[in-house]
Amino acid sequence: MIVSKTTQCYHCGDEVSHTAYEADGHAFCCLGCQSVYQILSSSNMQQYYRYNTHPGKKKTEASVRYEYLDEAAIADKLIDFKNDEISVATFYIPSIHCSSCIWLLEHLYKLHPAIVMSQSDFLKKQVNIRFKHTELTLRGLVELLVDIGYEPKITLQDVIKEGRKFSQKGLIAKIAVAGFCFGNSMMLSFPEYFGMGAFEARYSEFFGWMNLGFALPVLLYSGRDYFRSAWQSLRRKELNLDVPLAIGIAVLFVRTAWEVLSTSGPGFADTLCGLVFFLLVGRWIQERTYHHLSFERDYRSYFPIAVTRLGEGGAKPVPLADIRVGDRLLIRNNEIVPADAILLNGQAAIDFSFVTGESDPVRKVLGEIIYAGGRQTGEAIELEVVKAVSQSYLTRLWNNEAFKPYERNFRTFSNTVSRYFTVTLLGIACSVLAYWFLAGDGVRAWGAFTAVLIIACPCALALSSPFTLSAALSIFDKNRLYIKNTAAIEQLATIDCLVFDKTGTISSPSASRMRFEGSLLPHEWEMVRAVCKNSSHPLSRELVKWAGEGSSESLSLSEYREIAGKGIEAIVSDYRIRVGSASYTGAPGNEKGSRVYVSIDGEVKGCFLVAQPWRQNLGLVLGELAKECRLHLISGDNDKEKAQLCSIFPPQADLLFGRLPIEKMEYIQSLQAKGHRVCMFGDGLNDAGALKQANLGVAVSDDINNFSPGCDAILDGRSFVKLPRFFRFAKDVVKVIHMSFGISLAYNLIGLSFAVTGTMSPLFAAVLMPLSTVTIIGFTTVATHLYARKNQLIKS
Amino acid sequence: MGVIFFLIGCSVFIALIFLAAFFWANKTGQHDDTYTPSVRILFDDEVEEAGSTPTERSEAS
Numbered sequence: 001m002i003v004s005k006t007t008q009c010y011h012c013g014d015e016v017s018h019t020a021y022e023a024d025g026h027a028f029c030c031l032g033c034q035s036v037y038q039i040l041s042s043s044n045m046q047q048y049y050r051y052n053t054h055p056g057k058k059k060t061e062a063s064v065r066y067e068y069l070d071e072a073a074i075a076d077k078l079i080d081f082k083n084d085e086i087s088v089a090t091f092y093i094p095s096i097h098c099s100s101c102i103w104l105l106e107h108l109y110k111l112h113p114a115i116v117m118s119q120s121d122f123l124k125k126q127v128n129i130r131f132k133h134t135e136l137t138l139r140g141l142v143e144l145l146v147d148i149g150y151e152p153k154i155t156l157q158d159v160i161k162e163g164r165k166f167s168q169k170g171l172i173a174k175i176a177v178a179g180f181c182f183g184n185s186m187m188l189s190f191p192e193y194f195g196m197g198a199f200e201a202r203y204s205e206f207f208g209w210m211n212l213g214f215a216l217p218v219l220l221y222s223g224r225d226y227f228r229s230a231w232q233s234l235r236r237k238e239l240n241l242d243v244p245l246a247i248g249i250a251v252l253f254v255r256t257a258w259e260v261l262s263t264s265g266p267g268f269a270d271t272l273c274g275l276v277f278f279l280l281v282g283r284w285i286q287e288r289t290y291h292h293l294s295f296e297r298d299y300r301s302y303f304p305i306a307v308t309r310l311g312e313g314g315a316k317p318v319p320l321a322d323i324r325v326g327d328r329l330l331i332r333n334n335e336i337v338p339a340d341a342i343l344l345n346g347q348a349a350i351d352f353s354f355v356t357g358e359s360d361p362v363r364k365v366l367g368e369i370i371y372a373g374g375r376q377t378g379e380a381i382e383l384e385v386v387k388a389v390s391q392s393y394l395t396r397l398w399n400n401e402a403f404k405p406y407e408r409n410f411r412t413f414s415n416t417v418s419r420y421f422t423v424t425l426l427g428i429a430c431s432v433l434a435y436w437f438l439a440g441d442g443v444r445a446w447g448a449f450t451a452v453l454i455i456a457c458p459c460a461l462a463l464s465s466p467f468t469l470s471a472a473l474s475i476f477d478k479n480r481l482y483i484k485n486t487a488a489i490e491q492l493a494t495i496d497c498l499v500f501d502k503t504g505t506i507s508s509p510s511a512s513r514m515r516f517e518g519s520l521l522p523h524e525w526e527m528v529r530a531v532c533k534n535s536s537h538p539l540s541r542e543l544v545k546w547a548g549e550g551s552s553e554s555l556s557l558s559e560y561r562e563i564a565g566k567g568i569e570a571i572v573s574d575y576r577i578r579v580g581s582a583s584y585t586g587a588p589g590n591e592k593g594s595r596v597y598v599s600i601d602g603e604v605k606g607c608f609l610v611a612q613p614w615r616q617n618l619g620l621v622l623g624e625l626a627k628e629c630r631l632h633l634i635s636g637d638n639d640k641e642k643a644q645l646c647s648i649f650p651p652q653a654d655l656l657f658g659r660l661p662i663e664k665m666e667y668i669q670s671l672q673a674k675g676h677r678v679c680m681f682g683d684g685l686n687d688a689g690a691l692k693q694a695n696l697g698v699a700v701s702d703d704i705n706n707f708s709p710g711c712d713a714i715l716d717g718r719s720f721v722k723l724p725r726f727f728r729f730a731k732d733v734v735k736v737i738h739m740s741f742g743i744s745l746a747y748n749l750i751g752l753s754f755a756v757t758g759t760m761s762p763l764f765a766a767v768l769m770p771l772s773t774v775t776i777i778g779f780t781t782v783a784t785h786l787y788a789r790k791n792q793l794i795k796s
Numbered sequence: 797m798g799v800i801f802f803l804i805g806c807s808v809f810i811a812l813i814f815l816a817a818f819f820w821a822n823k824t825g826q827h828d829d830t831y832t833p834s835v836r837i838l839f840d841d842e843v844e845e846a847g848s849t850p851t852e853r854s855e856a857s
Contacts, residue, residue, distance in 0.1 A: 099838075177815070
């Protein structure tokens, strides 16, 4: 029987290699996909498959146990609201990706009558579910979601909800008020600008009062942040850009009030409102963040919420925070060791890949200490906690250094310029004041003094950085480099030293290459394939994919056994086949490296070697990067791949192996002490300290929704090739900022030349201010896109 | 021309109503999710007919 190669799984779109799974004439790649389809079709929800073809996602991770959700203490923390009948809970579901997902998650009531309503938020990848907790427990609800392929990500961080709510609502309200006042005061100022007859003077007075009324909320409500910020910066004995802005706003208001009260002129109310409005829009653009990416996830999002504690009353899930020293814990296959503990019972094979980057499980003997963060592979083990969760190795590593705010260790260009700008501006204003006083014209002196402060108010200057950087940010975003904030782009441009981690960073976990050493006859190949097909272990799946070709004639399989952490065994047409580790198959080899041995009837036939798969064009990328930066590789792994890496890295690069996380951090510190500006590329918690220490920490990840530790940017693994272009573009962006500063300074000089003579009219200010703003916005947007095109980051 | 005071008063009053409406919308979170509603509105209404399966209906439409 030949299966056409183009058959795709009806649910997830993966290629179907054999037709064992079928329902209603649709083919499925695995049991998981088929069962999701059957659940949906039994509730008459095939519509899910109509909005998009293959909307599902294959279940990749081993299932988690959700008993802990039955614990009231834990469940209550996850539930947003609860009354006698109804509970409301919000889940973060990373697999939301298309309109079918929205449809399915909003029609959950069809699957279970206890679900009253569910609403999804696509951008935040959240679903809010209202359900009757008398009929459906929280655990039941979560398991239902898991069953249909939408596994919610429930982590410790969801339970300890702190400092996660970031809202721009206050700022938007301020923009609305400023915009409202801007529009109205501009309308009321038009008659004045176009000229009014003498008989219309009473209108002029009325318009003036109205304008003053509109300026008041802008000054007191919309613009108050600028005064606060200016005051704070003065107290720190610094001069940021908000100081001249605050002075400008204050002077504008005082002069407007004076002119209106003394009926000596129309005032500058529209300029004041417009200024604050544009400034706030700039600030809003600067503060926009990605909802779908969370840079603030820390080690807690990696830890489980609860662990199984063994007590007098048997095994019982308890919240992580309640774990005390001396508690006995039961850790099952695929569960994480939450605290440093001693092994009491069982075969421990701990996968520390998240902590050290080493992918091979580490075996531990009874009585040995197991550090927190490892994932048990194999049978359930019993542990005794020796250190509280907050004191363990991982947590200490994370808390090693206080979070670094940008303001502390990085001066943005606009910060640097603003110091000189403010001093110069005040100098000019005062000398103008002195000049006209000495000339004996007191009225003109004050007029010129205020005019200088008004016209030189660095509105365009304040906007040039945020607009350029946010345009750049969206270009990086499109190229799958997600940068935390705008300041990090300026940081990116200054980097002269790159440090790479190995596993997961320059090697890609998804594109592994396999090699077979030994000899297998064609029919033996078939048998190995048939055995591996039954296993859900990632290596088995890899093996089946790699061995892919061949007839799919089904061989009879019996006595199938899978021993977690060791291997699989089955009898296929009277041969006993074992696939697994060296000790399991009886091979003499060592356990180093990712090797999968095959034995048939006890005779070792050879082994599969899983080679470290380097990212595409790695050598090319590194070669190009080496032209401008020094390269370093620092790995927690042993040096078994040193020779290979030496040939990929340029000769002047430093390669270091077998480093502890803390040593990585110290290495970066020593580079910084030499005056280098370091960018660290890494993934995994073991890099967290180094990523935070570096001037710019970039987490390289193939799943951007994964935990990304203490980083300033997240790079999707697929865009690794674009790295040299990213660096060049960042430098160009800074160039654009410099140019736009030049343009806005030119506008300021033109304005000043009128202002110093004391002849500036309100109309002139009202035209010049928006004109310079629009020029800057237009210039930065166009220039940034041109540079992006030059660097081939957007298609022309 | 005294009517102009009344007209300006009216227009500012109406504008204030809109401003208040915006505040209300902002406060009740209507701008929180700017994408999902645009998808949601395109979902077909549920037609609970025994005889017609979704595939048949899609062919008919």
